[in-house]
Amino acid sequence: MILLQSHSRFLLQTLLNRVQNLEKSVELDYHWVEFDDVRYHVQVSMKNPHILLLSVSLPTPPLEAVFLGGLPFGAIEAIKAAYGVIVQILDPPRDGFNLTLKLNLSKLPPDEEYKHALLVKIASVREVVLGAPLRVILKYLASRTVAPDMDHLVALVHRPNESFFLVPQAEKVTVVFPMRFKDSIDTVLATSFLQEFVESRRTAGLSNAPPCLWSHSPPLELKGATDDALSANAGFVTFVIFPRHVEGKKLDRTVWNLSTFHAYVNYHVKCSEGFMHTRMRRRVESLIQALNRAKPDQEKTKKTAHTRSFKRLSLKDSCTNSSS
Amino acid sequence: MANTLRLYLTCIRNTLEAAMCLQNFPCQEVERHNKPEVELKTSPELLLNPVLICRNEAEKCLIETSINSLRISLKVKQADELENILTKKFLRFLSMRAEAFQVLRRKPVQGYDISFLITNYHCEEMQKQKLIDFIVQFMEDIDKEISELKMSVNTRGRLVATEFLKQFI
Numbered sequence: 001m002i003l004l005q006s007h008s009r010f011l012l013q014t015l016l017n018r019v020q021n022l023e024k025s026v027e028l029d030y031h032w033v034e035f036d037d038v039r040y041h042v043q044v045s046m047k048n049p050h051i052l053l054l055s056v057s058l059p060t061p062p063l064e065a066v067f068l069g070g071l072p073f074g075a076i077e078a079i080k081a082a083y084g085v086i087v088q089i090l091d092p093p094r095d096g097f098n099l100t101l102k103l104n105l106s107k108l109p110p111d112e113e114y115k116h117a118l119l120v121k122i123a124s125v126r127e128v129v130l131g132a133p134l135r136v137i138l139k140y141l142a143s144r145t146v147a148p149d150m151d152h153l154v155a156l157v158h159r160p161n162e163s164f165f166l167v168p169q170a171e172k173v174t175v176v177f178p179m180r181f182k183d184s185i186d187t188v189l190a191t192s193f194l195q196e197f198v199e200s201r202r203t204a205g206l207s208n209a210p211p212c213l214w215s216h217s218p219p220l221e222l223k224g225a226t227d228d229a230l231s232a233n234a235g236f237v238t239f240v241i242f243p244r245h246v247e248g249k250k251l252d253r254t255v256w257n258l259s260t261f262h263a264y265v266n267y268h269v270k271c272s273e274g275f276m277h278t279r280m281r282r283r284v285e286s287l288i289q290a291l292n293r294a295k296p297d298q299e300k301t302k303k304t305a306h307t308r309s310f311k312r313l314s315l316k317d318s319c320t321n322s323s324s
Numbered sequence: 325m326a327n328t329l330r331l332y333l334t335c336i337r338n339t340l341e342a343a344m345c346l347q348n349f350p351c352q353e354v355e356r357h358n359k360p361e362v363e364l365k366t367s368p369e370l371l372l373n374p375v376l377i378c379r380n381e382a383e384k385c386l387i388e389t390s391i392n393s394l395r396i397s398l399k400v401k402q403a404d405e406l407e408n409i410l411t412k413k414f415l416r417f418l419s420m421r422a423e424a425f426q427v428l429r430r431k432p433v434q435g436y437d438i439s440f441l442i443t444n445y446h447c448e449e450m451q452k453q454k455l456i457d458f459i460v461q462f463m464e465d466i467d468k469e470i471s472e473l474k475m476s477v478n479t480r481g482r483l484v485a486t487e488f489l490k491q492f493i
Contacts, residue, residue, distance in 0.1 A: 192481055209493055276477075291427070
């Protein structure tokens, strides 16, 4: 799986199980965590088997991207637009969570395909909620305008205590990611990966993709941001998004890909390290085999352990013994 | 490029063939002890002149011999930051498994990337020619492995980048 999928597989599985056994009363209480510190809680009680309570906790935003009202701006409208009457937002949300949704599974549409698509959309609640501000800005870009009273430099959270930056304009939106990694090996691998982004954009066939730049120092767009927002040990990646990247169906995909860019690079850095370990182990085994070939004695000792020597007694010997 | 590698390895092989004449020698200072003299370096009459074979400024091989032991230290070429961490990672991986390799030293000698310690006991257990073959093959394998790891990182990086950018088209 090269690309990260927008729906949570465990959540989708749980929803599908529930929908298939809607009349069976079960008690469900699941907690789990996903990448970048997004936590989920699903609860179903025996009394109301068709009601499912879904709570989501988002990564802590840094100072420049604080949530007003506990949720990113535009999140509530996005939830209502995506889910309609099936979902009711509970206010206040459960303790420790940013959002609690009450799903009424009996109100799902009867058509199988439509129902499945809607359940996949519910399992993508992370994309809908966390990606809501980005979606708002990109929707304005699709109509080549800028949202009223929008700051020049917008900070949105994508990891705990870290944010990425947007410069929304009428004809393009510039997105800047400061890339930070805790481990020094991760940083070097990520830097080589990020430089590949710039290189592969130049290849043919990708000229329609957003222009991509990597720089070691903060780019000019970030003038005016706070100092700790400007420190990044693996450099800064800049994408320029044009209206053609956000028209129609492409909007959701673009929102997801940009929101999870850092997670995507991190995931592949870790996969790369795992692959290197497997290779190194294989190499160690082949070297030890080469060393064992230098030992000749093992074969000889094997033979002497198992072979026996016999001396045949002939009749002549036994005859001479008795006579003399 | 390949030419100098062959010459470098042949030179090391010839030096090892000359140097690997090890015999058992109980310790002169402490009774009933038998130590590899090349590690202790207490008695100058038991040590031979160390030989340094340089391929270029970045790659060299130090061979120190004594009456009962032989120490080979290698410095591997590291062109850029990525090769640097890959080499460090790979050689640390090998050094941690020194027990399985028997002739490998757990820590490299100061100034080098990896070290071998061969004693007379190893020479008694294993054939001298095959042991030298192993060392030379080890050196080739390290170079091959580092370049293959670097290529796999670059290939993966390109694939990751292409897949990501294709999503926007």
